[in-house]
Amino acid sequence: MDRKKINASNIRSAGYDPGNRVLEVEFSDGGIIQYSGVSEEVHRRFVNAPSPGSYFHDNIEESFTARRIR
Numbered sequence: 001m002d003r004k005k006i007n008a009s010n011i012r013s014a015g016y017d018p019g020n021r022v023l024e025v026e027f028s029d030g031g032i033i034q035y036s037g038v039s040e041e042v043h044r045r046f047v048n049a050p051s052p053g054s055y056f057h058d059n060i061e062e063s064f065t066a067r068r069i070r
Helices: 040-048 052-059
Strands: 011-017 022-027 032-036 065-068
Touching: 011 040, 011 052, 022 040, 040 052
Parallel strands: none
Antiparallel strands: 011 022, 022 032, 032 065
């Protein structure tokens, strides 16, 4: 999955697979977590948020099933 740089202190990049509704987030510590069931709208709002880190914590982190891949 291709990821794009995110301008947040604790998030390095994020990618999205619309067919499988999977959001992949790479953190500054090198960890990568995939979140399943994420809509295209949530992904769009996340990457375009004035504060992507805050949007992630408020709307994604605890709202979707997570799977660590690295």
